[in-house]
Amino acid sequence: MTEKYDIAVIGAGAAGSMGVLRAVLNNKKTIVFKGSRATNRRSRAMWVKKVVNMPLMFDRKRAITESVDEVFEWIDGHEYFSEKLTTISEEANKVEKLADGTFKITDANEEEYLAKFVLLCTGIMDTQPEIQGSIKPILPFANKGDVDYCIRCDGHKVINKISATIGHTKTAAWVAALLHERYSPPEMKIFLNGKEADWKDDAELNELIRVYKIKVIPGEILSIKANEQRDMQAFEIKDGESSIEESVEVAFPMLGQIAYNELAKQVGAEITDRGNVVTNEKGQSSVENFYVAGDLRQGKKYQIYTSWDMAVDSVDDMDAKLRKEYREQAKSEALTNK
Ligand SMILES: Cc1cc2nc3c(=O)[nH]c(=O)nc-3n(C[C@H](O)[C@H](O)[C@H](O)COP(=O)(O)OP(=O)(O)OC[C@H]3O[C@@H](n4cnc5c(N)ncnc54)[C@H](O)[C@@H]3O)c2cc1C
Numbered sequence: 001m002t003e004k005y006d007i008a009v010i011g012a013g014a015a016g017s018m019g020v021l022r023a024v025l026n027n028k029k030t031i032v033f034k035g036s037r038a039t040n041r042r043s044r045a046m047w048v049k050k051v052v053n054m055p056l057m058f059d060r061k062r063a064i065t066e067s068v069d070e071v072f073e074w075i076d077g078h079e080y081f082s083e084k085l086t087t088i089s090e091e092a093n094k095v096e097k098l099a100d101g102t103f104k105i106t107d108a109n110e111e112e113y114l115a116k117f118v119l120l121c122t123g124i125m126d127t128q129p130e131i132q133g134s135i136k137p138i139l140p141f142a143n144k145g146d147v148d149y150c151i152r153c154d155g156h157k158v159i160n161k162i163s164a165t166i167g168h169t170k171t172a173a174w175v176a177a178l179l180h181e182r183y184s185p186p187e188m189k190i191f192l193n194g195k196e197a198d199w200k201d202d203a204e205l206n207e208l209i210r211v212y213k214i215k216v217i218p219g220e221i222l223s224i225k226a227n228e229q230r231d232m233q234a235f236e237i238k239d240g241e242s243s244i245e246e247s248v249e250v251a252f253p254m255l256g257q258i259a260y261n262e263l264a265k266q267v268g269a270e271i272t273d274r275g276n277v278v279t280n281e282k283g284q285s286s287v288e289n290f291y292v293a294g295d296l297r298q299g300k301k302y303q304i305y306t307s308w309d310m311a312v313d314s315v316d317d318m319d320a321k322l323r324k325e326y327r328e329q330a331k332s333e334a335l336t337n338k
Contacts, residue, residue: 028322103290120264121296223236
């Protein structure tokens with residue numbers, strides 16, 4: 001545990017992989033905790049397939065995981081840089097800031113590592129709708145891309161499709177209105193899934209729902225119907241003692257998020273009500289030298305390219321601090337040697 005890394009990157013999705021690449025290209029001694037099968041499975045990175053809102057991504061099958069693999073392969077293939085990088089294929093489970101400002105990171109095997117800076121890139125996950133108490137029924141359709149979570153990435157899929165949002169909050173209603181304004185799908189619906197709509201007091205939203213003829217369906221979703229090709233076709237909705245079917249081909253759950261902020265909480269970083277970490281423009285949290293990039297950072301677009309940019313800004317800021325330390329040391333050594 002005596003070895004001290006310049007930079008520890010936690011998470012290796014969109015933000016983490018770019019953080020690692022920038023750190024080694026900046027010639028910094030870097031350690032990355034890539035996460036485990038379990039963290040990968042519950043990460044957004046895993047769910048991203050066809051990306052059409054970014055150049056060079058169109059032909060990718062799994063845009064983020066493929067680009068992450070490429071980053072590590074490239075580093076592995078370049079000895080100068082690979083010598084800079086230690087890879088831990090595990091979760092980081094604990095982060096502690098020691099009295100001298102160094103961070104101690106403990107992985108799932110109870111191994112401990114020291115680093116001057118931390119870049120936390122553990123991301124978030126979208127909350128799934130429950131159908132008869134389980135999220136399982138939605139997953140095959142999320143996997144297939146009939147159920148989507150990111151308007152900026154997949155909003156265009158509603159073109160010529162019977163479309164819906166799922167949720168009872170104002171966000172679900174505003175997103176339905178936005179999708180109508182942008183793409184005018186043949187039908188736009190909001191599925192409340194048995195909950196009370198919370199926009200009753202919002203005159204503008206109510207007017208838009210009326211003017212745009214958005215259908216609000218209050219009943220609980222009981223099941224999802226598909227055709228032989230397994231394309232989503234309809235939701236079965238509870239209707240008193242029986243049920244009705246409501247057609248829907250593309251749906252966007254708008255139910256909030258789960259933020260993977262546990263490690264930020266451990267070091268006492270400030271967190272918003274939604275669970276994102278509050279940072280300055282370079283991504284430094286309220287804890288000095290503890291940075292956050294990607295979806296977990298507050299107030300940014302949840303996108304691959306913004307995650308990349310955030311990671312670069314943060315690592316460059318760490319680099320500026322490390323170079324300042326280097327500069328001061330070089331000057332003082334020059335004085336001593338005079
Ligand atoms: C269905 C879907 C489609 C999308 N499509 C697009 C698109 O077309 N274009 C676009 O720009 N964006 C898209 N996005 C958004 C994009 O996926 C995110 O913005 C991006 O993945 C955020 O990067 P991140 O690094 O913050 O998190 P992620 O990429 O999710 O990476 C988080 C990483 O942290 C790891 N991790 C978690 N906890 C730990 C731990 N304790 N220790 C170590 N590692 C840990 C995980 O294993 C994972 O590797 C989409 C999102 C979804 C859900």
